[in-house]
Amino acid sequence: MSAIQRILNVDAAIVGGGIAGLWLLARLRERGYGALLIESERLGAGQTICAQGIVHGGAKYSLHGQVSRSAEAVAGMPALWRRCLRGEDPIDLRGARLLAEHQHLWTTGAPISRLAAFFASKLMHGRMDKVADAEGAHAVPVALRHPAFRGTVYRLDEPVLEVASVLAAFAERYRDAIARSQGPVTLKADGTITLHCAGYPQQVLRPAVTVFTAGAGNIGLPWVAQQLRPLHMVLARGVNLPGPLYAHCLGASDLPRLTVTSHYDAGGRLVWYLGGGLAEEGIKRDRHEQIRAARRELSALLPWVDWNPVEFATFTIQRAEAQQPDGGRPAGPSVSRDRRVIAAWPTKLALAPLLAEQIEEVLRSLDVRPRPTDLRALTGWPRPEIAVYPWDRDDLEWS
Numbered sequence: 001m002s003a004i005q006r007i008l009n010v011d012a013a014i015v016g017g018g019i020a021g022l023w024l025l026a027r028l029r030e031r032g033y034g035a036l037l038i039e040s041e042r043l044g045a046g047q048t049i050c051a052q053g054i055v056h057g058g059a060k061y062s063l064h065g066q067v068s069r070s071a072e073a074v075a076g077m078p079a080l081w082r083r084c085l086r087g088e089d090p091i092d093l094r095g096a097r098l099l100a101e102h103q104h105l106w107t108t109g110a111p112i113s114r115l116a117a118f119f120a121s122k123l124m125h126g127r128m129d130k131v132a133d134a135e136g137a138h139a140v141p142v143a144l145r146h147p148a149f150r151g152t153v154y155r156l157d158e159p160v161l162e163v164a165s166v167l168a169a170f171a172e173r174y175r176d177a178i179a180r181s182q183g184p185v186t187l188k189a190d191g192t193i194t195l196h197c198a199g200y201p202q203q204v205l206r207p208a209v210t211v212f213t214a215g216a217g218n219i220g221l222p223w224v225a226q227q228l229r230p231l232h233m234v235l236a237r238g239v240n241l242p243g244p245l246y247a248h249c250l251g252a253s254d255l256p257r258l259t260v261t262s263h264y265d266a267g268g269r270l271v272w273y274l275g276g277g278l279a280e281e282g283i284k285r286d287r288h289e290q291i292r293a294a295r296r297e298l299s300a301l302l303p304w305v306d307w308n309p310v311e312f313a314t315f316t317i318q319r320a321e322a323q324q325p326d327g328g329r330p331a332g333p334s335v336s337r338d339r340r341v342i343a344a345w346p347t348k349l350a351l352a353p354l355l356a357e358q359i360e361e362v363l364r365s366l367d368v369r370p371r372p373t374d375l376r377a378l379t380g381w382p383r384p385e386i387a388v389y390p391w392d393r394d395d396l397e398w399s
């Protein structure tokens with residue numbers, strides 16, 4: 001152990017640099033709190049870099065015929081994110097980019113799919129519009145423009161983020177307040193945190209409050225009740241992909257049958273990222289079965305595309321959330337607390353702003369007041385890089 005130890009007093013130590021930790025850091029810093037974020041891997045390394053980037057406006061939660069609590073919580077998020085992206089909010093995300101202004105929703109010709117869309121459109125009044133014939137064929141995503149297409153296309157008020165650019169915008173703006181630690185951060189019984197990094201003198205933090213936004217890593221707190229819900233995501237790439245598509249396909253249930261977002265890999269190739277029902281149900285399938293299921297689903301939904309030359313890869317990932325009695329998706333963000341330690345889950349990337357607001361309220365209730373903090377002791381301390389997108393990982397097998 002190094003002989004030199006420095007003590008740094010901060011208002012809030014934030015453990016974990018996914019979207020929840022970064023948004024919280026930005027909010028607290030803009031309110032004048034001395035907040036410091038610590039990440040042991042890369043920014044976004046857990047769930048965030050694997051997110052499809054959709055800023056849900058509630059449509060997905062309204063498909064079963066009633067406006068749920070989830071739908072109400074998320075309704076304001078697209079407008080808030082757009083304000084941040086335009087630099088019209090204290091959380092300034094002007095460096096971040098959108099991949100698409102809107103996510104679409106399409107029905108197949110099946111009556112049950114049309115019916116679900118009818119109910120969703122009534123409930124989502126103003127946030128979900130039918131793409132009218134009068135707007136011309138160009139309003140329909142290229143992939144769905146085919147004489148054999150029998151469904152209806154809706155435009156949702158749901159922008160799609162380029163997630164890495166969001167992480168980079170935060171990293172750049174709050175660089176002085178983001179530190180890398182070697183190995184997962186743990187909290188000592190006396191409430192201090194020791195920051196380690198090879199070649200640097202240890203740094204001891206004494207936070208007034210510690211917030212774990214560590215995703216699945218929140219389980220490191222003995223009192224935390226967390227649930228993990230797995231997804232088996234699919235990636236598709238190849239010149240035959242019919243252009244970028246950002247859309248949910250509606251089936252019979254309250255979960256989209258398929259959710260497609262589109263991305264470009266480091267080599268500039270278009271990649272379709274497939275989630276929704278395919279990924280939820282896919283946890284029962286191994287890699288080969290999941291690829292077969294994806295091919296079947298795409299051939300059924302977009303039969304005018306030749307899927308044979310398209311390459312596929314899959315991976316599984318856990319969604320980390322506060323434990324629910326029925327094991328289902330929580331209605332919104334969750335915060336739990338043991339004395340001056342908080343564990344937090346946004347539930348959705350889109351809900352990180354709501355989570356940060358809730359945590360700031362907890363800080364106020366604990367009488368933690370913003371204090372100017374001098375972070376110069378960390379000048380030169382290593383900063384975490386941005387995580388690698390799934391489609392750029394070199395451990396994925398494509399076939």
Ligand SMILES: Cc1cc2nc3c(=O)[nH]c(=O)nc-3n(C[C@H](O)[C@H](O)[C@H](O)COP(=O)(O)OP(=O)(O)OC[C@H]3O[C@@H](n4cnc5c(N)ncnc54)[C@H](O)[C@@H]3O)c2cc1C
Binds near residue numbers: 050053275
């Ligand atoms: C496949 C998939 C698709 C999704 N798509 C969407 C979507 O389109 N829209 C949407 O709104 N939501 C989406 N979500 C949900 C969303 O991604 C998550 O709700 C959100 O990213 C969770 O963010 P987080 O910051 O809480 O956790 P994470 O992103 O998991 O971040 C936790 C961070 O903490 C770090 N960490 C862990 N333990 C420690 C420790 N002890 N010390 C230091 N650091 C630690 C990790 O390295 C990681 O960087 C999706 C989720 C998945 C899995």
